[in-house]
Amino acid sequence: MAPEAAGGDASAALADRPAESLAPSPADARRLRRARRVAHLLDDAIRLPVVRYRVGVDALAGVIPVVGDLLATLLALLVVWDAFRLGARKRLLVRMLLYVGIDLLVGSVPIVGDALDAVVKLNRRNVRLLERELVRRD
Template sequence: MLDAMPGLGRDPQSIRQRIEMMEHLLENALVFPGTRLRFGLDSLIGLVPVVGDLVTAAMGAWIVWEARNLGMSRWQITRMAANVGFDTAIGAIPLVGDAFDFAFKSNSRNLRIIRRHLDRHHPGTTTIEQ
């Protein structure tokens, strides 16, 4: 049943679609009016002290969990978890962390790691960037 709906299966293509959608929501879904500066829910939710950082950390951890389901190496998973942990730790610092969230996009970094893995091990999942 889940395999019949696009993006909900357990195949590498569906996992890629889910991860790309989550990364877009967390890092690039919104634009500052009058600029080309993009931000996402990670920066917005992170403005809420403690709870916001925990929520965005959980969303970033979900991306790492999905990467684990792709059979990525322990080194890649550790590196991705470190990205999320670093983002969460620095993001928890008042004011400094909020500015940091706009600059350090851990989920985009993790998506690049996942894309390299998928392009190498599952070339059928490759999409053309627009």
């Protein structure tokens, strides 16, 4: 089994690889970089002092009922759009959309949803799925 297919540490290794090494063209590398930036913004952009834990805009968006969660969902759909533009399989796109939908539903529950958004990083998971898809195609 290839290291990329093993999961866990291999996913972290993919995230450390430059986009140019995973994408076949400069335009595709730009799309992958954008997907990574959006996932980082939504899931890990803010470091909480003292506890040294990272949260993203997705977890904080719940402070603004309905509108915040919808804006976070629109940003999360950018990752899925980039996966579509990169030629991801329909099965993967459906899985990514399912994660976005779960994030919207769970995130819209006051307090509990915000806490789960801070812990469960579904946007980062979508980017990992996309990176594995790009490696699989090579």
